[in-house]
Structure formats: C-alpha cells, structure tokens
Amino acid sequence: MFPSSNRLWQLASLVILIALVAVACVPPVEEGPAPVEPVEPVEPVEPPEPVERKLKAAWIYVGPIGDLGWTHAHNEGRLYVEELFPWLETVYAEAVSKADAPAFLDRYVLEEKVDVIFTTSFGYMDATIEAAQRHPETIFFHCSGFKRTPNSGTYFIDLYQAKYLSGVMAGALTKTNEIGYVAAHPIPEVIRHINAFTLGVRAVNPEATVDVRWLFPWYDPVTAR
Incomplete structure (x- = not known):
C-alpha cells in the first residue's frame, strides 16, 4: 500500500531538509594558490669598474728635445710628471715655429682633446692667448710671458x-x-x-x-x- 500524498510530501521535505543541512555542514573548499613554475636563480652581475679618465696635457717646444738645453730641460720635466702621476697622459710637439704654433694649438684641442697645454717659448705668447680665447674650456700655461686670460696663466723660474x-x-x-x-x-x-x-x-x-x-x-x- 503506497503512502498518501501528504505522507510523500513530508518525506520529500525531510529529504530536502537533510540535504540542505548536509550541504551547510560541508566546509568550503579552499582554493590553493596557482602553481608557480620554478624560476632559475640569476647569478648576480657585478657592476663594471668605473673607467678613470686621465688628464691629458700637451707640450709645444720651440726646439728639438735633444738640444741638451732649453727644450731638453722642459721635456725632462714632462717625463718626470708623467711618471709621477698615474692619472696623467702627455703628448708633445718639438721644433714648432712661431708661425705654426696656432695650428698646433687648435689641433691639440680639437683633435687630440687635451685638457692642458704648455707653450714653452716666449714667441708663443700671442698664439697662446688667442687659442685660450677660442677654447675657453682648455687650460693654457705659457712660459716666460706676461699676458693672461681667465683660462691661461704664465710660469717661469728665477x-x-x-x-x-x-x-x-x-x-x-x-x-x-x-x-x-x-x-x-x-x-x-x-x-x-x-x-x-x-x-x-x-x-x-x-x-x-x-x-x-x-x-x-x-x-x-x-x-x-
């Protein structure tokens, strides 16, 4: 004998209620973090050592360095400071006439990018001053002269x-x-x-x-x- 319709409704309601309670009692499934692919370790890269820029200085001589006199003495001084200071690079030109001095001065500044120029003869005085005015970022030192600019000076001995x-x-x-x-x-x-x-x-x-x-x-x- 089948149960009455009322009885079926009661049983159905009870099943639904039990199902709801069961669902409510089940703990929620926690989602874990997404899988991360392993990353290969990166070797540390050492920064490059800073390149020390050398100061570049030029000497312009009126005679040959082998004259055992005026020019020879100047060149001995150049060799001495080049050995004494590791941050200094030197270049020179010998037997430069007064007329050729302006071209050598411009070449050293524009082509060889020197920072300091020593002109070692009295006859170079005007050429030195004019070059200093053309190239205000370069330092000039003139031997035995008396003219100066903000970026050029003179030197001599007693x-x-x-x-x-x-x-x-x-x-x-x-x-x-x-x-x-x-x-x-x-x-x-x-x-x-x-x-x-x-x-x-x-x-x-x-x-x-x-x-x-x-x-x-x-x-x-x-x-x-």
Whole structure:
C-alpha cells in the first residue's frame, strides 16, 4: 500500500531538509594558490669598474728635445710628471715655429682633446692667448710671458740667479778677460739674464768684458758656433 500524498510530501521535505543541512555542514573548499613554475636563480652581475679618465696635457717646444738645453730641460720635466702621476697622459710637439704654433694649438684641442697645454717659448705668447680665447674650456700655461686670460696663466723660474753663477765661473776661469755670450732675442727676459751674467763676471774679475752676439732665432746651433 503506497503512502498518501501528504505522507510523500513530508518525506520529500525531510529529504530536502537533510540535504540542505548536509550541504551547510560541508566546509568550503579552499582554493590553493596557482602553481608557480620554478624560476632559475640569476647569478648576480657585478657592476663594471668605473673607467678613470686621465688628464691629458700637451707640450709645444720651440726646439728639438735633444738640444741638451732649453727644450731638453722642459721635456725632462714632462717625463718626470708623467711618471709621477698615474692619472696623467702627455703628448708633445718639438721644433714648432712661431708661425705654426696656432695650428698646433687648435689641433691639440680639437683633435687630440687635451685638457692642458704648455707653450714653452716666449714667441708663443700671442698664439697662446688667442687659442685660450677660442677654447675657453682648455687650460693654457705659457712660459716666460706676461699676458693672461681667465683660462691661461704664465710660469717661469728665477733663471737670472743661475746666470749670475755662470758669470762667476766664467770670470774666474777666463785667461784673456774676454768672454763671449751668445743670445737669442733682445727682449727683457734675455737682457736680464745677460746683465746677471755680467754682474757675476765682474764680481770675481772686474777687468773682464762680456761680448754679446745676437742670433735672433731661439734655436740655431749652426750660427751659434
């Protein structure tokens, strides 16, 4: 005998209720994190060592470096500072005439990118000043001159003191009391040296005389003989 319709409704309701309770009692499924593919470890990259930029300096010489005189002494100074300072790079040009000096100055600045230029002869003075005005980012040093700009200076030594001592030696060693002096140009610097030499001669030998002969070029060993 089948149950009545009311009884079926009651049973159905009970089943539904039990199902709902069962569903409510089931804990929610937690979603885990999405799977992550393994990443290969990256080796640390050391930053490149900074490249130290060297200061570049140029020397312009009026004579050859083998003259064993003025230019040779300047070049010995260049070699000394190049060895002393590891951050310094040097270049030079020898036997540069006064007329060619502007071209060498521009070449060193524009092509060789030097930071400092030493012009080592009095005759380079005007060319040095003009180059300093054309290239305000470059430093210039001119030997024995008297003109300057914000980016150019001058340097020299008290050479008259050595000239005086040379005169003392010449005055003491002469056997004829006639002493020759070969000079380049009659400019104040050279005349000052002649005077110092002569005072040295007279300090030890008042009877001696000094005979000055002018070359006019700064370097002319053939005529100097």
